Amino acid sequence: MTSTPAVVAVIGGGRMGAGIAQVFAAAGSRVTLVESGERAAAAALDRVATGLERAAGRGRADEPADRVLARVRTVHTVDDLPADAGLVVEAVPEDARLKAGVLAAAERAVGAGTVLATNTSSLSVTELAAALSRPDRFLGMHFFNPVPASALIELVVAPDTRGDVVQAALAWTRALGKKDVVVKDSPGFASSRLGLALGLEAIRMVEEGVALPEAIDDAMSLGYRHPMGPLRLTDLVGLDVRLAIAEHLHATLGERFAPPALLRAKVARGELGRKTGQGFYAWP
Structure with a gap:
């Protein structure tokens, strides 16, 4: 064995x-x-x-x-x-x-x-x-x-x-x-590259007022059977971690991975997700 x-x-x-x-x-x-x-x-x-x-x-x-x-x-x-x-x-x-x-x-x-x-x-x-x-x-x-x-x-x-x-x-x-x-070996590999693309677009949708985080997450978890939505996942991963990955992929793969202003603002305020108690959601 x-x-x-x-x-x-x-x-x-x-x-x-x-x-x-x-x-x-x-x-x-x-x-x-x-x-x-x-x-x-x-x-x-x-x-x-x-x-x-x-x-x-x-x-x-x-x-x-x-x-x-x-x-x-x-x-x-x-x-x-x-x-x-x-x-x-x-x-x-x-x-x-x-x-x-x-x-x-x-x-x-x-x-x-x-x-x-x-x-x-x-x-x-x-x-x-x-x-x-x-x-x-x-x-x-x-x-x-x-x-x-x-x-x-x-x-x-x-x-x-x-x-x-x-x-x-x-x-x-x-x-x-x-x-x-x-x-x-390639920028973002397979998982981070695809996961980040979805996560960044979800953040842009919140930024543009398309829908609330809960609605965006429900659309993916209920409509596409994702275990959890991209914004809740971002909170679990850490907004600071997501920002660092986005900056790296922006530098290597171009504008489609440019970090949204909302992501930068939340990180600057210390709203890093579950580990700080606040991200796109409040974490008791």
């Missing part, structure tokens, strides 16, 4: 990183979670614990939460990554310079056989690979939020990515119980 790597490291313990750590630990891997500082590391570990408790409460756990959590440890720097890691997943904020620096440091800390992956949702995997001395061991593994509940991992293949690395990533994806979508 195909399994995940015995040792996995995740760099970044935010919502995405903690979710990635959770699913690998639940699949049997020993996970090292990198987060700077005692408080941030403790908060990251608490996110994993909360996610495991939720999974258990919904009957989606094969082991007790405390037994899975025992397979997760935290460290404060990339220099402390386990040298024998089979896979390192970078899950820091969507900043190309930050990601490139983190990935280069990770490569120096682990063995030559370790696969490196970035969880970017839109940045060029090819450009990030330029920071590495072994770009053939690198690819994109785009997890979706919330990671434990999402069925999809989008695998992004750069020109230098070796075929056996892609095959290993496919096997790990399936061992996590996820569905894979393989795409070649």
